[in-house]
Amino acid sequence: MTNKEAFKQAKDLIPGGVNSPVRAFGSVGSQPLFIDRGEGAYIYDIEGQRYLDFVQSWGPLLFGHADKDVLNAVIEQAKKGLSFGAPTLIESELASLVLERFKFLDMIRFVSSGTEATMSAIRVARGFSGKMGLIKFEGNYHGHSDSLLIKAGSGATTYGNASSAGVSQNAVADTYLARYNDIDSVRAIFEANADKIGAIIVEPIAGNMGLVPASAEFIRGLRALCDEFKAVLIFDEVMSGFRASEIGAIKYYDICPDMVVFGKVIGGGMAAAAFAARSEIMSVLSPLGAVYQAGTLSGNPVAMAAGVAMLKKIDANIGLYEGLQSLAERLMQGFKDAARAANVKIQTCVRGSMFGYFFTDKEVQNYDDALSSDTAMFARFHNAMLARGVYLAPSQFEAGFICASMSEYDIDFAISAARDAMAEVANG
Numbered sequence: 001m002t003n004k005e006a007f008k009q010a011k012d013l014i015p016g017g018v019n020s021p022v023r024a025f026g027s028v029g030s031q032p033l034f035i036d037r038g039e040g041a042y043i044y045d046i047e048g049q050r051y052l053d054f055v056q057s058w059g060p061l062l063f064g065h066a067d068k069d070v071l072n073a074v075i076e077q078a079k080k081g082l083s084f085g086a087p088t089l090i091e092s093e094l095a096s097l098v099l100e101r102f103k104f105l106d107m108i109r110f111v112s113s114g115t116e117a118t119m120s121a122i123r124v125a126r127g128f129s130g131k132m133g134l135i136k137f138e139g140n141y142h143g144h145s146d147s148l149l150i151k152a153g154s155g156a157t158t159y160g161n162a163s164s165a166g167v168s169q170n171a172v173a174d175t176y177l178a179r180y181n182d183i184d185s186v187r188a189i190f191e192a193n194a195d196k197i198g199a200i201i202v203e204p205i206a207g208n209m210g211l212v213p214a215s216a217e218f219i220r221g222l223r224a225l226c227d228e229f230k231a232v233l234i235f236d237e238v239m240s241g242f243r244a245s246e247i248g249a250i251k252y253y254d255i256c257p258d259m260v261v262f263g264k265v266i267g268g269g270m271a272a273a274a275f276a277a278r279s280e281i282m283s284v285l286s287p288l289g290a291v292y293q294a295g296t297l298s299g300n301p302v303a304m305a306a307g308v309a310m311l312k313k314i315d316a317n318i319g320l321y322e323g324l325q326s327l328a329e330r331l332m333q334g335f336k337d338a339a340r341a342a343n344v345k346i347q348t349c350v351r352g353s354m355f356g357y358f359f360t361d362k363e364v365q366n367y368d369d370a371l372s373s374d375t376a377m378f379a380r381f382h383n384a385m386l387a388r389g390v391y392l393a394p395s396q397f398e399a400g401f402i403c404a405s406m407s408e409y410d411i412d413f414a415i416s417a418a419r420d421a422m423a424e425v426a427n428g
Contacts, residue, residue: 002047006034025394028379033391038065040405043391051391052410054355054400058393059207059239060264062353063313064405070268073309077302084301090308091299097311098266099276101247104256108276109285110299114238114263115143117273120293121261122147122199124275125232127284127291131198135189135231137180139367139397141208142201142236142261150175180206180366181214183221190229199232200225204249205240207399209370211349211356219253226258232281238263238273239399244352245321246314252351268306271297320404324353327411328402331355334415335422342422344377353402370397377425384421390414 001009011017018024018032025032033045041064043053056064063070077090095108111117126132134147142148149164150172176193179185180202190197200222206212226233235257237248242265245251258281263273276282286292314320332348332355339346345361358364359374359381378396385392390413393400 001034003034003045004031006046007031010034022393022395022398027375027395027397028382030379030383030386030394032394033386040064040066041403041407041410049389051386051389052406052414053391054402054414055391055393056401056403057269058264058398059243059354059401060267060269061401061403062242062265062310064403067268067313067405069313070306070309073305074268074270074302077305080301082300082302083297085296088299088301088304090301090304094266094304094307094311097308098262098274102250102260102276104278105260105276106279107282108262108274109282109293110272110274110304111293111295112271112273112297112300112303113143114261114273115145116295117238117261117263117275118142118148118201118234118236119145121234121259121275121277122201123293124277124281124285124291125199125234125259127289128281129198129230129232131196131231132174133176133193133196133198134174135176135178135186135197135200137178137202137206137367139180139209139212139370140201140203140206140236142203142238147172147175148201150177180212181218182366183218183225186222186225190225190231194229197229197231199234201234201236203236203240204253205237205244205351205354207239207354207356209367209397210358210364210373211351211354211399212364212366212370213252213349213351215365216253219255223255223257232259233257234259234261236261240351240354241265242311242314243354243401265310266307267303268310270300270303270306272300272303272307317404321352324402324404325350327406327408328353328355330408330411331402331414332357334411335418338415338418338422341419342426344422344426345374347373355400355402357400358396380425381421384424385414385417388417388421390417 007017016024023032036044036046043051099105176189204214241248241262259277261275284291328350332350348357359377364370375396
């Protein structure tokens, strides 16, 4: 079966033919590959074509596809049973491995997805603060729960409006939208709603409008405002956790939030996520407190086994993140050189094993900047790279990922493809 035939079949059975919208390749004007298998840095589609994979399942696969240590851990645990819906020792083992890295966090609860983790963290933050108002930022994505699917209202201090059909306006009535990297927009919301705002949720290293890190000044400002107005500061590190560094964004800002949301890497490629905070915040969570959250497959032992294997392997690989960042910087420098040679405008960014690029001559600091980049150029470049065996995220508004299975040879292969692709797209 060809990719085209597979997509046609899937569209008859699944809305849009995909189970997550970006996979449909709509924003790059083409159609998806159907993947048969992955090996290290590479994926193979059902037509037998091989691609160097810079998506890596959208981040979890720090050591590449089918890593033998993670696979062996999964297989051994699966032999004991796939799920029990009861406590297991391996839940506490993974909890310890996460918490020992973050001394300001005392307790953690595992769930099955990033959406579930952020939704639950916000509920806990509201329960702890006693205030329902939540500030989020344009261009930050925290999953598809109702209260987070908002677009800008008529001004910085207004309520947001639902950005998805099926979301009640009442569900977003307590959500306020501020401008990323603009601390004045946050202060304005606090000052106009001083007794209402109970929490802020932010991607300190945004990966869902392309890779756009927050400035240190902005993060310091958020911490100060939360302290001043007694609100809970939540870092959404579903993407950047264990990706930007071994301690995520904390390494870059040296600012401690009140809560952290984890995902992706901590599940080793399996469905797992978590939220964590100090004890006084987590104690409001059922069965200790009045904030309810539950999940049949939360702490699933197979996913926990994958996460334990992943974090132990991180510990065993001294210099891992320095090596990954070096490869990411090599790739982005190659993209810049290729763009310059073709007279194409480009901005690039690297944070640890994460990278991003925009076709623009303006530094990208927020969602408006990202939207102003040349998305048509991005689509042409994406398709040109895919034709040359390089699989990049099929959306301008996603980050890319390096894995430990990649070598300088792989990066140079991608750079060579980029030189040809840039020349092609520069000519229309």
